[in-house]
Amino acid sequence: MSPGAEAKPPQRVAVVGGGWAGLAAAVHATTLGHQASLYEMAPQLGGRARSVTHDGITLDNGQHILIGAYRDTLALMRRVGVEPDQVLHRQPLTLLYPDGSGLCLPPGPALPAFARGVWAWRELPWRQRLGLLALAAQWRWQGFRCAPALTVAELARRCPPQAYRELIEPLCVAALNTPAEQASAQVLLTVLRDALFGEPGAADLLLPKGSLDALLPRVAGEWLRQHGASVALGHRVMRLDVDASGADIDGERYDHVVLATPPGEAARLVETLAPAWSREAAAFRYQPIITAWLQASAARWPQPMMALRADNRRPAQFGFDLGALGGPRSTYALVVSGAAAWVDAGTNATRSAILNQWDEAFPARQHGPVKWLDSRTEKRATFACTPGLKRPAARVHARVTVAGDHVEGPYPATLEGAVRSGLAAVQALGRAGSGA
Ligand SMILES: Cc1cc2nc3c(=O)[nH]c(=O)nc-3n(C[C@H](O)[C@H](O)[C@H](O)COP(=O)(O)OP(=O)(O)OC[C@H]3O[C@@H](n4cnc5c(N)ncnc54)[C@H](O)[C@@H]3O)c2cc1C
Numbered sequence: 001m002s003p004g005a006e007a008k009p010p011q012r013v014a015v016v017g018g019g020w021a022g023l024a025a026a027v028h029a030t031t032l033g034h035q036a037s038l039y040e041m042a043p044q045l046g047g048r049a050r051s052v053t054h055d056g057i058t059l060d061n062g063q064h065i066l067i068g069a070y071r072d073t074l075a076l077m078r079r080v081g082v083e084p085d086q087v088l089h090r091q092p093l094t095l096l097y098p099d100g101s102g103l104c105l106p107p108g109p110a111l112p113a114f115a116r117g118v119w120a121w122r123e124l125p126w127r128q129r130l131g132l133l134a135l136a137a138q139w140r141w142q143g144f145r146c147a148p149a150l151t152v153a154e155l156a157r158r159c160p161p162q163a164y165r166e167l168i169e170p171l172c173v174a175a176l177n178t179p180a181e182q183a184s185a186q187v188l189l190t191v192l193r194d195a196l197f198g199e200p201g202a203a204d205l206l207l208p209k210g211s212l213d214a215l216l217p218r219v220a221g222e223w224l225r226q227h228g229a230s231v232a233l234g235h236r237v238m239r240l241d242v243d244a245s246g247a248d249i250d251g252e253r254y255d256h257v258v259l260a261t262p263p264g265e266a267a268r269l270v271e272t273l274a275p276a277w278s279r280e281a282a283a284f285r286y287q288p289i290i291t292a293w294l295q296a297s298a299a300r301w302p303q304p305m306m307a308l309r310a311d312n313r314r315p316a317q318f319g320f321d322l323g324a325l326g327g328p329r330s331t332y333a334l335v336v337s338g339a340a341a342w343v344d345a346g347t348n349a350t351r352s353a354i355l356n357q358w359d360e361a362f363p364a365r366q367h368g369p370v371k372w373l374d375s376r377t378e379k380r381a382t383f384a385c386t387p388g389l390k391r392p393a394a395r396v397h398a399r400v401t402v403a404g405d406h407v408e409g410p411y412p413a414t415l416e417g418a419v420r421s422g423l424a425a426v427q428a429l430g431r432a433g434s435g436a
Contacts, residue, residue, distance in 0.1 A: 008433065010035055010432035012256075015260055016257065018038055018039075019045075020216060020418040022047070022422060023217065023224075024076055025422035026231075027224065030224060032430065032432060033433065037229065037252075038231045040234075045220065057328050067195055068202045070415065070419075073216075076220075087215050089207045096302065097308070098306060110203065111197060124160075125160075129163075144189040144190060149387050149388055150184075150186070171196075173337045175191045176338075177385065182386055184386055184389065185387065186387070187410070209325050237261075242397055266281055274397060277396050280390065284383045285386075286382065287339070289381035290339045291376050292316070293322075294358060299330070315353050315354055316336050331373065350375075351372065355370065393408050
């Protein structure tokens with residue numbers, strides 16, 4: 001506490017939802033000296049970024065990538081006792097395709113690293129390299145700002161075509177989970193400013209080694225219990241009643257409530273309390289992500305993550321060698337982001353398109369046969385990050401704040417956005433002290 005600041009009495013804080021936003025809120029409230037109670041309706045913590053068991057193998061609900069710019073997520077992991085270097089594989093941003101082409105950023109300060117990386121991208125004709133550097137310089141000169149109504153495709157219409165297909169489109173769909181023709185140019189520029197052109201190391205890729213559970217959810221759950229917080233699993237909160245002196249969660253009294261559920265559920269819980277907020281939260285549109293797991297015992301990749309050429313017959317934009325990341329051996333995760341069109345195409349069509357894509361990228365004569373293991377479709381993986389999207393504010397009522405990757409902010413739906421909103425949702429409670 002800063003000298004002279006008045007100590008406040010500890011508050012009873014309910015956090016509804018045990019995803020990364022709710023975990024951040026509960027850990028932070030506990031650190032500030034408050035009495036936190038976390039409610040999660042699933043039998044485990046982690047929300048959309050959790051581990052799941054498929055046929056006896058532990059995999060993640062979907063492959064996740066963190067980047068060096070995820071400052072608050074990495075700090076939260078350290079706070080609960082996880083050393084990021086031990087659970088994350090760090091490498092400079094590399095979009096390497098199976099034919100060996102692609103952008104590889106060297107380490108070091110962002111701008112020179114980007115310029116050197118683009119210049120070393122030999123498969124890109126030199127005129128396109130110059131065109132890409134000129135475009136990046138223009139975005140920087142404009143302060144990474146553009147008209148709010150622009151889509152990424154419109155923003156990048158002067159981008160050289162191969163650079164657009166092999167850099168801008170994959171970066172857009174990886175960061176915003178929304179195809180470039182529909183995605184918000186302003187949000188992508190903000191991500192580029194803070195990651196690609198941010199601090200040294202901000203653009204580094206941090207790939208989970210092993211399961212997502214070990215990065216935060218399981219450890220944060222244990223940390224909370226050890227520090228006196230309560231964690232109720234399998235409890236779907238059905239009612240929130242608020243008055244001037246506090247709030248009731250399913251009949252249990254609290255001083256403050258953090259709703260860290262997806263927006264539709266938060267909208268239901270505050271429908272009477274804050275109808276306008278509820279309508280705004282209920283209006284989100286979503287984009288799916290499909291993750292397919294394949295087994296190929298003879299495949300050899302030069303690095304754990306590969307970019308893949310995607311179009312209307314090749315669904316996946318990225319592949320991950322889980323064995324090289326400490327997960328199950330010979331197992332590969334292929335990720336289809338912004339996958340609405342493939343969900344419409346149906347499971348069988350998507351499965352055979354992914355298998356064809358694999359065969360084309362990693363021919364059996366070099367990489368041996370491939371076997372389909374499983375797939376998972378998250379229909380509401382993230383909100384569709386479209387131009388001018390209005391996102392609901394974090395404050396609903398003096399006693400109710402909202403956390404989650406959907407809350408008003410400059411970034412797309414990410415772990416870092418979720419964690420930052422969780423921290424912010426309890427920050428205003430201040431530090432509790434015995435002097436009250
Ligand atoms: C397949 C996939 C891949 C992704 N890849 C990336 C990536 O590479 N990088 C990245 O940064 N982000 C990625 N994301 C996005 C990231 O997972 C989310 O931004 C983040 O997990 C959101 O966390 P959250 O806490 O806001 O929400 P959630 O994780 O949705 O958590 C909300 C929690 O609330 C619980 N809940 C709901 N209603 C109630 C209730 N009434 N009572 C009690 N509990 C309730 C839910 O069960 C859930 O656990 C990906 C998402 C998916 C699905």
